[in-house]
Amino acid sequence: MKQIAWHERTELLERALAGNGAFLVARDEAGRANPMTIGWGAVGRIWSIPTFTVLVRRSRYTHGCLLREESFTVSVPKNGDLAAALDFCGHNSGRDMDKAAACGITFRPGMRVATPVIDGCALYYECRIIVRKQLEEGDFSSPDVLKKYYDNDDHHMIVIGEIVAAYVDPDRTG
Numbered sequence: 001m002k003q004i005a006w007h008e009r010t011e012l013l014e015r016a017l018a019g020n021g022a023f024l025v026a027r028d029e030a031g032r033a034n035p036m037t038i039g040w041g042a043v044g045r046i047w048s049i050p051t052f053t054v055l056v057r058r059s060r061y062t063h064g065c066l067l068r069e070e071s072f073t074v075s076v077p078k079n080g081d082l083a084a085a086l087d088f089c090g091h092n093s094g095r096d097m098d099k100a101a102a103c104g105i106t107f108r109p110g111m112r113v114a115t116p117v118i119d120g121c122a123l124y125y126e127c128r129i130i131v132r133k134q135l136e137e138g139d140f141s142s143p144d145v146l147k148k149y150y151d152n153d154d155h156h157m158i159v160i161g162e163i164v165a166a167y168v169d170p171d172r173t174g
Contacts, residue, residue, distance in 0.1 A: 001111075001124070002170050006050035006163040009173065010043055012123045016076045017041060020086045023075040023118045024054055025107075026065035028094065033107050033116050035099055036062040037090030041074065043125070043163070050163040052127050055156035058134070061095040066159050067132065071113035076123035078172045112165040122172040127161025 016022045021037040028034050042053045052074060056063045066072060077086065088103040100107065100118075107116035113126045135155040140146040 001167045003165070003167045006043065006125070006166045008166070009123055009168055012078070012168075012173065013041070013043060013074075013076050015079050019079055020077070020083045021090060022077070023082075023086070023089065023105075023121070024056070024062065025073045025075065025115055025118065026062050026069050026071075027115055028061070028065050029068060032094075032098065033100060034062055034065055034094035035075075035085075035089045035105065035118060036060065036094070037086045038074070046160065049130070051130075052125050052161050052163050054159050054161070056159065057154045057156050059154045061093045063157055065094075066129065066157065069115065069129065071110070071115045071126065071128050072159070072161055073110055073113065073115045073117045073127065074125040075118035075121040076125075077120070078122040081122070081172070082118075082120060110165070111167070120169075120172070122169055124165070124167050124169075125161075125163055126165040128164050129159060130162050131158070131160035133158045 021039045024036045024038045085103045106119045108119045110126045117124045134157045
């Protein structure tokens with residue numbers, strides 16, 4: 001693995017989020033790594049801190065994991081890689097099964113956080129959680145966003161993580 005600055009190679013993340021997605025990993029109460037597919041996320045700088053922001057719906061198993069844990073990781077496959085695993089993790093719940101075992105993905109330890117990353121990806125972010133904010137209907141000033149994405153009461157929790165490590169697998173980034 002090759003360490004990089006948090007703002008390098010973000011084109012790999014953008015391509016993944018616009019395509020099959022990326023993996024968000026959080027550990028459950030038993031310490032088991034739970035992968036979830038994300039199609040939304042943002043890398044940036046808040047309070048002069050490099051951050052990765054994710055949104056997770058209240059109904060998702062990962063929501064509870066992120067409330068309990070101090071860290072999460074994001075593993076970004078090279079465009080087209082791990083498509084079946086991304087699809088599986090996006091349509092099944094860790095509440096019901098060990099998704100990693102069911103779809104054949106493996107983990108490698110995080111370099112700076114307790115949460116592991118998914119082996120075989122191109123780009124990795126390790127994050128220490130610094131903010132959790134549960135969105136409610138009254139938080140939205142855009143009725144269009146509320147109508148399009150929240151036709152029920154299953155609002156997202158915004159989780160902001162300080163990026164404490166970013167790295168690539170040179171064999172997968174070209």
